[in-house]
Amino acid sequence: MATIYQVAERAGVSLSTVSRVLNGKSTVNQALKERVEKAVKELDYRPSSVARSLANNRSDSVGVLVPELNSPFFGHLMQTVESTMRAADKHVIITVGRNCLATEKDAVEFLISRNCDALIMHAEALSDEYLIELNEKKLPIALVNRQIDDLPDACSSLNNEKGGYLATQHLLELGHKNIAYISGPTEKRDAAQRLEGHKRALNEAGIAVNTQLIFNGDYSEEDGKVGLLELLARDIPFSALVCANDWMASGAISCARDLGMSLPHDLSIVGFDDVVFAHHVFPRLTTVSNPIDKMAKEAANYILNKVYGQNNKLQHLFEPSLVVRESTMHHDA
Template sequence: MPTIYQVAERAGVSLSTVSRVLNGKASVNKVLRERVEKAVEELNYRPNSVARSLANSRTDSIGVLVPELNAPFFGDLMQAVESTLRAADKHVIITVGRNCLETEKDAVEFLISRNCDALIMHAEALSDEYLLELNQSKLPIALVNRQVEGLSEACTTLDNEKGGYLATRHLLELGHKNIAYISGPIEKRDAKLRLEGHNRALSEAGLLVNCELVFEGHYTEEDGKLGLLELMARDQPFTALVCANDWMASGAISCARDLGMSLPHDLSIVGFDDVVFAHHVFPRLTTVSNPVANMAEMSAKYILNKVYGQANDVKLSFEPTLILRDSTMKYDG
């Protein structure tokens, strides 16, 4: 493997000149710079990343915090961040927060201890105040799917209220009037907004919001099963069901089929997120898109701009869209 000494010898310059060229310093004569660059190319030399990080006080690594690893939604997020940063010759260190305040704080402290240049987070439990203080401590952060006042330039967001509205409006347009809803945990902002969108669609249609047709889950497949069973046990008739994520919709579909129901003839179901399995379940799931991969990519590009001086275009606000498949149908009753 060629060394920096061989590059200097091939170019006929000093080691300090090679170092300045490799670190992008402007104070190098154009002729000498070209000689060094030619020697680097001829020798196929790759700078030692550790030595380079010591020279510029950076590690070229970015910490990533996600709530969990076993959900396709967060798999899409991590894939988008890693591929975007890898294309820029940066690396990621991933930690899990498990939607727990202390675990998220421990994860952040671990990433700081690894000398990460910045953090990209899908943080659920950390307070706005904590995140603002963290960002102001000279460790830049980017937030996926969260808005924090004072950090707007570092936040990518989805209009979750509109997403909930689109799901329920679709069912109303199909003629459904009795529509049940399985929400995520209401203390989470995205779950609260999706439920508000559902309620807005009902109100616009002149329908009363029936609390007996709402079940609060925790975004798991099991909650979709339990939620459907609980809603049916309340003896409140419904012909359609909106689930606040695709995992719960998948659970509801599985439960309905176990009960001998014919979908969507007996029950129309709409999900939220459009994760990879949404078009593999039977019937294929009508759902609301949640472009988390695009949001994560933008967060990574924001960090590349903020920390490494790149000039990527960054989009911060995203709109949901309805993805029509086979799990809903017109109701004529």
């Protein structure tokens, strides 16, 4: 493999001249520039990424922190960030935080140790204060699906409260009055906001919130099953169910069919996120669209602007929309 010394020798110039040409400096005489470029081509020289990083104090790599890998939702996030960065000739290093404070901190320290130029994170456990300090004192960060008032430009987030509202409003418009709800873990901001939207829709319809029709789940498919069984065991009639994500909705659908229910005749079900399997379950799932790919792209573009000098147009707050399929139907009181 050719070295930078061989390029300098072939071109008859100094190492510093070769370095300036390779780094795109405009201070090089055009004739010398052409000699270096000719030598690079003849020798098939490829600059070392390590050497480049030493020269410009950058690694051209960005750390990505996600809660888990086995999720279509976070798969979209990772795929979008990677493809956006790859198009800009940057690379990503991915770590998993598992929604655990210690694990998320370890992941951040690992990414810093790998000399990442910036971090793109879907972080739940890390405090606002920790993230603000990280951004100010160590390296730039971008946050997906999270809003911190002191870092407005670094955040891309969804109006989760409106999403929860849209899900329940849809059922109310179909004539449902007894509506159960399986929440995500309410210590998570998005889950708490979706539940607030559900309650607002009920209040606006003049329906009192019955806490016995709310089950606190953990966003897993299993808790969709457990949640439905628990709600049914409370022996309070309901004709519709809102789940705070599609995984739990999928579990609830599976459980309902195992119990012999005819869906949506016996029970209308709404999910949240519109992940890829939402239109493969039976009946196909009515859900709320969560544009994670768009939020991830905005986070990547923010880092490309902030760290690498690009000038991408940015959007920080995204609106959800209702996607109506066959898992909901009109209810005759």
